[in-house]
Amino acid sequence: MKVSRLRIANFRGVKSAELKFDGHCLIVGPNNVGKSTICEALDLVLGPDRISRFPPVEEFDFHNAVYLTPGAVEGEEPKTVTIHIEVVLTDINAEVENRCGQHLEFWNTVEKRLLNEGEVDQAIPPLVVTCLRLETQAVYNLEEDEFEAQTYYSRSPGAEPGELNKVNKDVKRMFGFLYLRAVRTGSRALSLERGSLLDVILRLRESRAGLWEKAIGRLRELDIEKDATNLHPVLKSIEARLGKYIASDVDGRTTKLHVSQLTREHLRKTMSFFLAMSKDQTPVPFQQVGTGTLNVLVLALLSFIAELKPASVIFAMEEPEIAVPPHTQRRIADYLLHSTTQAFVTSHSPFVIERFEPEQTLLLSRGPDSSITAKKVSDAGGLKGNDFKRYARRGLTECMLGKGAIIVEGLTEFHALPAAARIMEESDSTLQPLDISGAAFFDAESESNMPKFGTFFKALGLKTFSFYDFLVRPPAKKQLLTDAFDVDCEHPYAGFEDLVVSETSVDKLWAFLDDLRVSGDNGSFAIPATKPTDAEVKKLVASALKGSKGAGWAARLFEGCGVAELPVSVTDFLKKVYAVFPKPAELSAEDDPVAAAVPPAAEGPPPGAEFA
């Protein structure tokens, strides 16, 4: 089974949201945008054990913690606010179809909507499939003074008017929804609490029979007094004193010590997974093991579940990359893609992100009125699946998750511009460092690639900047660049090397060459020991930069410069970038109401500032 649509109202940071999914889904987006909220929302509807927790939700699960609105008139009963989460499941298997037949509806897979009244002639495969609409409603019960949550079939033709039929736990279990949060991953996986990976495996293997009963029985039989003979007289004398007040007709001893008063539920929480990681180590509880080891263990359990071949697995996992090396991240991603019916993954890691197709990658952003809007990366214009994969690890993902993309046409600029930016930032504390602003450099590798990436990042809502060589272009080509970039900078030189040699003092250029020669880093590139003519120096530098693009020599040249000595075309361009991302106002240590009233500037530029 797969989630095709999710609607959320009044849940946590989300006032309202409607998201549509096509199979596997990688959710990316800045912090606090609502990635976890989506996973939690799915859990509230699909997780078999989630709403039987007490309380199923709490104050802060309600949007802005508002679960009651005061009555319109003084003295009137306050009104309750409902958390409302609805899931449309498609790819319903025969068992669920048979068991939930009355609640089935029909889903148009292309228009991504339910069939409506009178559309019987469309209820034909494969365009239209059956679907099951489920919703969880959570509300504060005034009389009981507690929070309640219940999952219903949204389509309940057999229910009384105004009511809906409840979805039972055993039905939910057929969806196979599993959720691993970023926090407490270990205990979600390795404890024996309901719904943990270990619990799921035991259930699938049907290995639980008698587990709790037998364990409790053996604990009860454990004779503690046997090992503590000095306890015996103490208990005896307690019994004697007790006997003075309460007559007992029990033969023999009336008191006894037990290991604990364990019940099945206690045992679930108490039982712990131990493991030993080296020969000289006795097994330790899993909580003591490193995060990385735990996450690898999670992977092992996941592949175990896959081998048990449950009919359906919908897996939600937050940040599988935490504390595991890249190759393990890839394995986790591959497991999710190949062994689950549908996976929901949140990630900031390029090694995970590159495993998903752009069609499967959903970029979340906040819309107006606390709504969430989602955009498929593939819909963000221009970029093909191959581009996406190829560039995923080369900064594409860092840019995607940031606020601004500075796109250059080659490796030399990609090395040199950040070096120049660092020098500017070091000398001027009023500038907000670009990497802190969330503006990242991106090497498009050629000028012809630039509009494509510019359009892509712009469509994702980023500010886009370009920096490239002068060329006589047909107006249509130029237009592509102007359209793709918020700040479109064509510097006046035919090549970046020309820019550098023209706008840097000969002394600096020579110092750079001399340093290369003295350090021996020049390799086979011949540099004379004594300074030749100015023209000769410029020619040498230009040819050095052109000949060894990958060596980062342009950056090295810039690093030897003060701010005033950097090429002015470069600094002027970077100033425009800094203007778009100004430093937020410093908060004064004192409680200054005027300063506090200034809106935070980090979110975006002041109106009109960016196109100065």
Added chain:
Amino acid sequence: MPVCDLRQQLLDCKGHALVLGGPGSGKTTIALKKAVVRIGAGMAPGQSVLFLSFSKAAVARVGEATRLEVPKAQRGMLSMQTFHSFFWTLLSAHAYLLGAPKSLRILLPADEQAQYGTIKKKDRNVKNPEWDKWLVERERLFRQDGKIAFDLFAANAVDLLQRSIHVRRLVAQRYPLIIVDEAQDTDANAWRCIELLAPLVQIVCLADLEQQIFDYLPGIGPERIVTIKTSLTPLELDLGGQNHRSGVTDRHIGSIP
């Protein structure tokens, strides 16, 4: 009781079948045995054998027989329904696809009569403009107000099954074997439903030509048997007139469920 060769043929039969026989000849018994065999052959999760009858009384009678013939563990996989309740299940879930409101209620006969008033039974035909007017209103009540009269059940169920492959598939997937009791009394629409499902599921029709309740209606009775034979090309079994049943027969005239 050992099963005779004739009856064994039915138990072994994988295709459609027609069992003819008089009252007490053991049609229900052998049909229930057939259900037990089918259940024993393995059912997918959520599947059951559907036993369709005309009246609640007939369903109750089959229910009694079930307690004798069907082991307890398998009774859950035997679904006994009247045609009306079967149609209602279909319609309440899906009739909105035909243009009715999503929420559907039954227009009870008493409420129907309150609406069409004093039209006498003999005048309830299409030649009577008053009755015709009521038929139009009855249709409107279904499509606009979501109140459906019993007489509209079968025709709309046919409409759903005919027009949506999905609806057909869902019924067939749930009921791999459908037993139709008193098949000689199925009217055109009820029979059409069975015909639409026949390519997807196994059908066993039980019929008794001596006992027809509705044979004053066109298409019902011997004609229906002929249709069953030509349309399903079933294995035919004639249990004859022998009566294995003790005591008087317990026929009930089909009433509204």
